[in-house]
Amino acid sequence: MKKILLKIINILPYVFVAMAMFLIVHLGLSLKKEQIPSVFNRAILYVITPSMEDSIMTGDIIFVNVGDFEYDEEDIISFRKPDQQEVIITHRISRIDPITGLITTKGDNNPYSETWEINFSPDLIVGKYIGKSSILGSVYEVLFINSLNIVFLLMIIIFMLIGVFEIKNIVKLLTLKKQTEFEEEKQKMIEEEKRKLLEEMKDKE
DSSP, X not given: OHHHHHHHHHXXXXXXXXXXXHHHHHHHHHHHTTOOOOBTTEEEEEOOSSTTTTTSOTTOEEEEETTOOOOOTTOEEEEEETTEEXXXXXXXXXXXXXXTOOEEEEOTTSSSOOGGGSSBOGGGEEEEEEEEEHHHHHHHHHHOBTTBOHHHHHHHHHHHHHHHHHHHHHHHHXXXXXXXXXXXXXXXXXXXXXXXXXXXHHHHO
């Protein structure tokens, strides 16, 4: 059991580093393709307008399920603005056309639906809103750098730090193991020399 645990401990830093590298590559490729980076079908977005207040406040970080493709009226969704698809909008579905399936949304804080959010294709939907965090939004606002998602950035940093610490521990363990093996080998040599001396002394007698 101890050997299995030791093997798991030895593998952990490589797993963490591999995960960190995966996140870095995934984030970079997503941004390059103008896609929203996500992990396990969860993406996060930063809200910059008051159109959904008081449900979602300006400066909130929102969590979006990009793997949920079933939508109903009153669901809050994030979607690409039809005439500016690099812009992501988060509004509530006010109507789904029963024949065409086209979507119409409206911000909770808006008096009416904008022209561009009336009868747009479901293909523009990024995902369904599942939650928010004002605290993460405040942190994001302070640390926002080069359009990188701070939560992903923090995850990457954490994985990298854990990996570094684990690697340091493994190096220490390997060094200690080598020292122990050296001492054991040295002791064997001493014992062997003693044995030879004793045999020589017996032969002389």
